Amino acid sequence: MNPLLAQLTAAETDGWWAGFQAFFVAPENAWAVSLLLVLIVGKTIPGMVSLLVWVERRGAALLQDRLGPNRVGPFGILQSIADLVKFIFKEDVLPGHVNKPIFLLAPALAVIPPLVVLSFIPWGANVAIADVDTGILACFAFSSLHVYSVSLGGWASNSKYPLLGGVRAAAQMISYEIALGLSALSVFVIAGTLRLHDVVMFQTDGLTIAGTTYDALWARILDWNLFKQPLGAIIFLIAGFAETNRHPFDMPEAESELAAGYHTEFSSMKFALFFLGEYAAMIVMSSLFIVMYLGGWTFFGVENLLTDWVAEYGAANPGWINWPLIVEAHLHVGIFLGKLAFLLWFFIWVRWSLPRFRYDQLMSIGWKRLLPASLLWFALTAVGVALVR
Amino acid sequence: MADITTSHYIVLSALIFAVGLFGVVTRKNTVIILMSLELMLNGTNLAFVAFSRHWGNLQGQVFTFFVIAVAAAEAAVALAIIIALNRVRKGVTLDEATELKG
């Protein structure tokens, strides 16, 4: 027997500890596990965002051959916390000419939809707050709400530049949502399911060519949707950049050229919420990309290393919390976070490498390039699926 | 409290429909009239889905799907008309759009 397993099996078998375990194992208390996950995800994301802001600033400095924030804490890693304190203590200006209820709601609307979408993401085989049957569709339903914070925030400010910025941002987000949805549709067609968990499993069950399933490493690598859907993945990524208002599509808030846009009138924490929402949307878009194209929590078999241990422990200790399962969950989430870190770095990398598009170029890319390309790719995918089956 | 039966859903749908009707008749801004129309459609959709559950088949839900598709089309056309109206009349108040009156 595995020594760690023996140690775990020898854990206390009575008292409050047993009651605690029985509570979490009982199927009718599944809500408690979900609540725990909600708390963990809800607490982690703001932390991730502050780290991400620091990485972005240091990364920018690295790419531009300068130092970047390096005063607060080692390597300036506490800079975001200092910024947060500054945001909280800044005067919260509420201009007299704004539409108050909407003006106060808009920043919250920027943060809530990304956090809701994160609850649909499967971080590991058994780690998802709500693995709903309509997964992809539900994610798009809630991430499309981001437009409201932008357009209504701009409108409620009741002044010219925010209004123009709001219309500009809303038009951009709606335009690219179509290409985004169509490329996701192709994934849905080849996977045959909307449930994100099953979409991930579809990418790990080995590559099937002409009735033969290959299980070698090359087949596992090619099984990722990234290689089955190359054009779809590229379109999704580009549209994702535009959807999250990131460079090279960050027209909604081009500070130097276009007077900042929809959040010109917002100050202190309200501005910080828009900021948080933007970075949370980045995390959401990267997570969706990982789940749909990069095999989610799997990494060519590494994710299955602990399966035997979990099964052994589960068989030996019925009615107990399966601790190895939790260790396995950490492995899965770790793999997922590794991919997430890479993608987020990619976002930052692109931001400091490419120049910004002009607005008319942005619109023509969205409608004249990405939309026909994604339609064509969808048709090709449909034909391919029909031929293979 | 009594159990929630189909009639609860239908009463709710009738209520939404009536509120939408109220909006369509009282408001003058075309955009808000459209919003109220969408409310009325939502009321009927709710009735369809409730009946779908009541009969235990999918017909009602499929019909709702088509209603939603047509509602989307309607909203697109209406937006186009509102923009055209705004260009011609410099306003979107419905009472003033009387070009077609004989």
Next chain:
Amino acid sequence: MEGLGIQLAFYSFAAVTIGSALLATMAKKIVNSAFALMATFFGVAGIYGVLGSDFMAVTQIVVYVGGILILLCFGMLLTDRVPDEFRVRSPRRYVGASIAATLTFVGLAWAISGTAWARLPHITDGSAEALPTTALIGNALLTDYLLPFEFASIVLLVVLVGAARVARGGTR
């Protein structure tokens, strides 16, 4: 227990739906109407969820909140010059509308209460059992309802072209 949860969900969603619907039709400012309508659409989606049709709930959010309401907001952003006051200037119209809406509701409620629901054959009644429905609806759309499905797509295409033409204006 199960029944209580359903009741709680139904009544809270119904309260949100009706309250925000009233707000949407009566709000002084058009942007407040838009926000209230968003809450209404979410409430209706919640009721769909209570009814056990998850696909319709998500479709409701995607199309109504993520599509139609955004279109309406665009209409609002592009045309808003005079703030739309809630004109009670013509009280005749207001009173008439109240009477018409009340009569409609009373008539419908009378018809509903007169129907012997228990005697109608039904399989499930108001409980969420048939989840998930996505695959079922998908199959139904591409088999029994294929013709209307295709027609709907043609309608949408024609509408897209027509709307672009109307919005663009001119005689080109």
